[in-house]
Amino acid sequence: MKKTLFDKIWDAHVVESIPDGPDILYIDKHLIHEVTSPQAFNELKERDISVFRPDQIVATADHNTPTENQHLPVKDLLSRKQLKELTQNCEENNITLYGLGHPYNGIVHVMAPELGITQPGMTMVCGDSHTSTHGAFGTIAFGIGTSQVSQVFASQCVLVQKPKKLRVNVNGKLKKGVLPKDVILYIISKLGTNSGTGYFCEYSGNVFEEMSMEGRMTVCNMSIEMGA
Template sequence: MAQTLFDKIWNTHIVKNIEGGPSVLYIDKHFIHEVTSPQAFTGLNKRGIKVFRPQQTIATADHNVPTLNQHLPIKEELGRLQVEALIKNCAEHGVELYGLGHPFQGIVHVIGPELGITQPGNTIVCGDSHTSTHGAFGAIAFGIGTSEVEMVLSTQCLMQTKPKLMRINIDGALKNGVVSKDIVLYVLSKITASGATGYAVEFAGSAIRSLSMEARMTICNMSIEMGARCGMIAPDETTFSYIKGRKFAPAGAEWDKKLAYWKTLFTDADATFDKEITLDAADITPMITYGTNPGMGIGVNENIPTLAEVNDNDKSGLEKSLAYMGLQQGHPIKGQKIDYVFIGSCTNSRIEDLRMVASFVKGKHKADNVEVWIVPGSKQVEKQAIEEGIDKVFEAAGFQLRQPGCSACLGMNEDKIPAGKYCISTSNRNFEGRQGAGARTLLASPLSAAAAAVTGFVSDVREFLNN
């Protein structure tokens, strides 16, 4: 019987099917961080039990950590208490922790792939919605709640209902200045922020296959913003080359064995999906959001929609979003003045992202009215950026290279955007208050963010590129 990629992985991880209910699913890798794990460990301690398979759990500190002076005590009390709890819990339960100061510390969805922990065919969970990032490797990866974190810690299993399946095909060649972040924002603009609710989404097509692993991670990262349970891309030679030789990747005979299995992980030609969508890569231009959900995006040269252009169900949402954002319906987004640029988050903080920005800004300088934060996704990314001289390029451009963490993706740590200020962000969410109370967020690619940093307003990066 023909199977999809999702089917092949799901079916081999079922421990038990509950009649009329969910399946008990075995979990290969469990990532934890300081925000959603303390309550789960408290639950274990109250029951007097230990982590069932600690070698399959990996911990790091990322969400609520400072990105300046990480060698000093954390100033914010909540962040300090959460990090202290993580250190204590990991020590008591024998869980590997990459905390502040460790050479492997970083955003949980950055360190898993770069260390070779994330592998095809795995089931991967974390108490964080953007766990879908790991699906770029041909894995079933999704976020879970705190009670589910406790369940995985105690049993290495999870009860899950199988989602419906969707395939989004994107074929053709990308135009100059268009990168993976533009692809996923374009998809969101077409299907909306709820268009994949209840589905596991496989991204396919020639445009997807042409992408690097880091670019694929950006797309799967934001599959959750479509309402999807997870996003995934079938592994191929690009995937295998990326994994080989990494710290925790298989080696020798074990590599050969794993590689033979990984090569079976693709959707069979006659397998069917509950829904399929096909888009043309040639239609995609540099994208930017104007509203308060990631589906409210347009091409940089387009005008903000008017009430007459949206259906009745969306009219009140558009009015509310534009009121919060201080933008006008029907007006162009290009030329909108901005105050901050944030390049980072689990969406766009990898070395390729930093290289892309450095290549663009070399020899240029930021606009006087803009503050620019570059936050690498991990200590390894930071180290590589310094070794390649990228830090010097940023310094000359007036950009601030900070230390690894989730930073201004979410208003949880010290890196907040002030109320009323506009920030072009390479992160994944633009909800009201996401980057700080009253902050106004416009999501874009690293290239588009770099262009705005230099000009001081929303710009079409293609005007600066050699066509």
């Protein structure tokens, strides 16, 4: 049977398969931010485990960042604490951080593609549901929970069951004013908000082929809205 792009990338990254269980999947790039990483770093400290491959991790201040006056102290105390912990954890573990005020700082799923961190054929994870955005570049990219963030810190791998596959073909010509967000919202309206649960979604057809990279990112970003 011919393999899809998803199969090829996934199979190339399987370290070991557990019989009747999950795969141990190697992760090429781990993106982190200030919200889902502190507990994971603390777990490693408590168990006296070091970060296995800090050079494969990139951090940015994302969710708790003020739009303006970033040079001033962050007013919200919890946000300020999370940003401070991210800085400390990255310094202690030699992890690249694009913090507040850094020219590369930004939304994690925009910053990584802009800097060329996201590359075709990669496996990528982040403690954020919209990590699927990076799928636009021919990657396997998905959000993980805090306990899985700890797994990747400790081993650069994650335990995960290989999902099923769902292909969506869209062909034709979009009318003026119909944008990529309209396309993915229409797909979700037809398939259902839970239609992607347990699946990796691949998009094909001339409509996607003719989209800009920003358009493809929008489609992949919103795949999570149907559970993919």
